[in-house]
Amino acid sequence: MCCYMNFKYINYQLLLLACGWLSATPIDKTDPSCYDCATLVHVRGSMSNNALRPSLADVAAKASVSVGTVSHVLNGNPKARIAQATQERIRRAADELGYRPNRFARSLAGKHVRSIGLMIPTLNNPFFISVAVVAQRRILDLGYEMVLDPIFAQEWAVIDHRRLGYWPVDGILMWTFTSQPTNEIFGAQASRMPIVYLGLMNDAYCSGVQVDFYTGMTRVLNHLIQRGRRNLAFVVPETVANKPSSDRRREAYFDAVKSLGGEIQILRYADDHEMANGRRIGLEVGALSARVRPDALVCYNDNVAIGVYHGLRAAGLSVPGDISLTGFDGIEEGQCLDNPLTTAMVPADLVCGAGIEMLIERIENPMLEQHTQIAIPTRLIVGATT
Amino acid sequence: MCCYMNFKYINYQLLLLACGWLSATPIDKTDPSCYDCATLVHVRGSMSNNALRPSLADVAAKASVSVGTVSHVLNGNPKARIAQATQERIRRAADELGYRPNRFARSLAGKHVRSIGLMIPTLNNPFFISVAVVAQRRILDLGYEMVLDPIFAQEWAVIDHRRLGYWPVDGILMWTFTSQPTNEIFGAQASRMPIVYLGLMNDAYCSGVQVDFYTGMTRVLNHLIQRGRRNLAFVVPETVANKPSSDRRREAYFDAVKSLGGEIQILRYADDHEMANGRRIGLEVGALSARVRPDALVCYNDNVAIGVYHGLRAAGLSVPGDISLTGFDGIEEGQCLDNPLTTAMVPADLVCGAGIEMLIERIENPMLEQHTQIAIPTRLIVGATT
DNA sequence: CTGAAAGCGCTTACAG
DNA sequence: CTGAAAGCGCTTACAG
Numbered sequence: 118m119c120c121y122m123n124f125k126y127i128n129y130q131l132l133l134l135a136c137g138w139l140s141a142t143p144i145d146k147t148d149p150s151c152y153d154c155a156t157l158v159h160v161r162g163s164m165s166n167n168a169l170r171p172s173l174a175d176v177a178a179k180a181s182v183s184v185g186t187v188s189h190v191l192n193g194n195p196k197a198r199i200a201q202a203t204q205e206r207i208r209r210a211a212d213e214l215g216y217r218p219n220r221f222a223r224s225l226a227g228k229h230v231r232s233i234g235l236m237i238p239t240l241n242n243p244f245f246i247s248v249a250v251v252a253q254r255r256i257l258d259l260g261y262e263m264v265l266d267p268i269f270a271q272e273w274a275v276i277d278h279r280r281l282g283y284w285p286v287d288g289i290l291m292w293t294f295t296s297q298p299t300n301e302i303f304g305a306q307a308s309r310m311p312i313v314y315l316g317l318m319n320d321a322y323c324s325g326v327q328v329d330f331y332t333g334m335t336r337v338l339n340h341l342i343q344r345g346r347r348n349l350a351f352v353v354p355e356t357v358a359n360k361p362s363s364d365r366r367r368e369a370y371f372d373a374v375k376s377l378g379g380e381i382q383i384l385r386y387a388d389d390h391e392m393a394n395g396r397r398i399g400l401e402v403g404a405l406s407a408r409v410r411p412d413a414l415v416c417y418n419d420n421v422a423i424g425v426y427h428g429l430r431a432a433g434l435s436v437p438g439d440i441s442l443t444g445f446d447g448i449e450e451g452q453c454l455d456n457p458l459t460t461a462m463v464p465a466d467l468v469c470g471a472g473i474e475m476l477i478e479r480i481e482n483p484m485l486e487q488h489t490q491i492a493i494p495t496r497l498i499v500g501a502t503t
Numbered sequence: 504m505c506c507y508m509n510f511k512y513i514n515y516q517l518l519l520l521a522c523g524w525l526s527a528t529p530i531d532k533t534d535p536s537c538y539d540c541a542t543l544v545h546v547r548g549s550m551s552n553n554a555l556r557p558s559l560a561d562v563a564a565k566a567s568v569s570v571g572t573v574s575h576v577l578n579g580n581p582k583a584r585i586a587q588a589t590q591e592r593i594r595r596a597a598d599e600l601g602y603r604p605n606r607f608a609r610s611l612a613g614k615h616v617r618s619i620g621l622m623i624p625t626l627n628n629p630f631f632i633s634v635a636v637v638a639q640r641r642i643l644d645l646g647y648e649m650v651l652d653p654i655f656a657q658e659w660a661v662i663d664h665r666r667l668g669y670w671p672v673d674g675i676l677m678w679t680f681t682s683q684p685t686n687e688i689f690g691a692q693a694s695r696m697p698i699v700y701l702g703l704m705n706d707a708y709c710s711g712v713q714v715d716f717y718t719g720m721t722r723v724l725n726h727l728i729q730r731g732r733r734n735l736a737f738v739v740p741e742t743v744a745n746k747p748s749s750d751r752r753r754e755a756y757f758d759a760v761k762s763l764g765g766e767i768q769i770l771r772y773a774d775d776h777e778m779a780n781g782r783r784i785g786l787e788v789g790a791l792s793a794r795v796r797p798d799a800l801v802c803y804n805d806n807v808a809i810g811v812y813h814g815l816r817a818a819g820l821s822v823p824g825d826i827s828l829t830g831f832d833g834i835e836e837g838q839c840l841d842n843p844l845t846t847a848m849v850p851a852d853l854v855c856g857a858g859i860e861m862l863i864e865r866i867e868n869p870m871l872e873q874h875t876q877i878a879i880p881t882r883l884i885v886g887a888t889t
Numbered sequence: 890c891t892g893a894a895a896g897c898g899c900t901t902a903c904a905g
Numbered sequence: 906c907t908g909a910a911a912g913c914g915c916t917t918a919c920a921g
Contacts, residue, residue, distance in 0.1 A: 221607035222898035430841035608914035
């Protein structure tokens with residue numbers, strides 16, 4: 118008998134009790150037939166990951182060639198011309214051993230890491246998920262790997278960006294934030310690290326793909342005005358509301374209200390739990406009497422707008438009957454509402470595609486001293502909330 | 504003048520035109536004052552990432568010690584006792600150079616990679632985002648890095664899981680899927696790779712944290728039955744509907760309907776674009792006459808349930824007036840609906856926490872031959888949709 | 890208390 | 906057409 122089953126509880130039961138969960142249910146696998154199952158093997162020797170994997174040297178030995186030759190063949194190095202027969206022998210050996218090159222060793226030895234870091238502000242907004250999905254697909258297609266900045270934090274403030282500094286990358290694709298953390302991350306090397314900004318840039322001396330937030334938001338606002346709305350409130354995250362530098366969406370709102378001769382009304386929310394905070398705002402606005410209530414809520418993005426929508430409805434208001442609602446980004450979730458959201462669609466695929474192209478150009482031409490900036494327009498999507 | 508600004512368009516314009524976007528708007532940065540901005544530096548020599556970063560050797564040289572000594576100090580190696588003065592000198596040198604250890608080299612040299620791979624089926628379901636967030640936080644706290652399996656694909660089918668095989672990891676935390684891709688990824692090494700399964704396991708000879716889906720779904724169904732619902736339809740993804748092995752949620756549904764003497768009604772949807780597909784199902788059910796319509800829709804998870812909810816409402820039905828609706832998972836988005844969703848809450852933090860504990864135990868005790876399995880219960884959340 | 894040295898798994902000129 | 910060798914930036918016994 119090569120093993121025994123053992124239901125250990127380590128700290129889990131304490132954990133469960135501490136959290137108020139009734140109890141852990143042990144799984145009943147006492148069936149003796151388990152014991153002659155073939156899937157368990159004896160574990161012997163070092164479990165170091167390195168020991169598990171066949172190396173180039175293993176492949177070389179099996180094919181009776183040198184490691185250099187194997188490397189040339191497997192990487193399709195055009196400078197080395199290896200005999201067809203040898204190539205096939207090597208590929209067969211690699212296949213049989215299930216050889217997978219060790220990325221770490223490859224990066225160490227080569228002059229390129231062949232990977233690109235992506236920084237996005239949060240994973241808790243489906244828009245940035247689609248940015249990551251689209252970026253990764255492009256990056257893989259171009260023969261690079263993507264390293265996602267470990268932004269897996271609920272609160273933006275607690276993220277340790279410097280962590281990305283520990284992952285060797287050839288360059289950074291960065292959806293910009295309220296402040297530029299580049300120096301914080303890369304220290305003195307920041308100025309020499311190829312970086313392409315997405316979304317917006319604070320600086321003329323950088324490369325990046327801007328989204329034309331100003332025009333996009335202006336289109337949204339004009340649409341509301343055309344529909345007769347005059348009393349527009351802007352729903353905006355705290356960090357954007359507070360930051361001294363101008364935000365293009367906020368600018369567009371200010372300009373529109375000014376030219377309308379109306380009153381600026383800012384509704385702020387804490388940045389995390391965007392949808393839940395939006396819902397609370399919707400409830401609060403819904404509780405106002407019709408006289409003082411805005412006739413349209415212009416939201417900073419779709420994610421918060423969805424929450425606001427539900428809050429308004431939960432408060433008994435009709436959208437757009439009693440009040441209009443708009444978002445920004447064009448995420449699928451907004452279009453899945455019973456009344457699809459009116460919004461400005463940001464083409465994440467174009468933004469990422471252009472950004473990656475720029476970045477790889479910079480990586481592959483390190484002497485490049487020119488910077489490239491481009492602005493990509495958004496598209497107004499008229500849904501059923503206006 | 505050390506640079507010139509140049510608005511290049513490479514393929515972007517073609518891209519934009521091809522996609523039907525009107526035109527790219529060049530950014531007007533012709534202001535000549537740009538040119539004496541100090542942020543641009545001349546780029547000289549190799550831009551290889553390696554060249555950018557100070558190495559251990561640089562720190563050693565600066566502190567006039569050997570690289571071994573620097574390594575001992577910076578890693579706090581308890582076996583080596585280094586003089587306080589030397590330690591301080593080394594730390595100061597590292598600080599001044601902005602030294603960041605190269606993870607790749609460290610992993611190559613050391614016997615542990617100190618990183619854990621996480622595999623989840625999709626990022627397009629907020630539940631799995633929270634799994635990633637929670638897992639990463641725990642993993643970092645324990646001194647490991649997390650490598651997310653590049654599952655950034657819209658369609659589950661196109662994912663190349665073998666890609667994870669290229670990232671050296673000490674072990675794998677895997678939220679299981681319909682089929683176990685372990686062998687596909689790791690080949691012959693699969694049986695020696697420490698793996699902990701989350702969610703469910705097909706095998707007695709593995710370690711993992713099960714979620715008690717059966718009891719959870721049974722609670723949901725009993726709740727509906729208590730509220731007088733008798734005509735229950737099950738909304739389920741195609742892969743689950745088709746797979747031969749039993750799914751615990753599906754089993755619970757079959758058992759409940761059988762004991763009710765009712766009729767099995769399965770509504771399937773394609774796995775990707777879960778929310779949009781759910782909406783379509785909601786619309787279809789809403790179009791049925793009241794006589795043939797189910798009186799409750801039991802959804803496989805919250806993500807699809809949210810779509811169904813909107814579809815039903817868009818079709819003019821009242822939830823729960825005309826029809827009840829339930830989800831599974833307990834994601835925040837479900838609780839943000841105007842009528843919060845009735846669901847079974849899966850405690851992702853407990854599941855991940857226990858799983859990571861198990862995995863690290865296996866990594867650090869490679870000879871361990873016992874397997875640990877535990878089941879974690881879900882909690883019924885009664886919302887406003889039943 | 891500190892250093893010299895081997896080695897992790899690769900890539901890449903450079904020989905032959 | 907293929908191999909021997911240096912080297913990437915670290916860790917870790919092993920000396921001294």
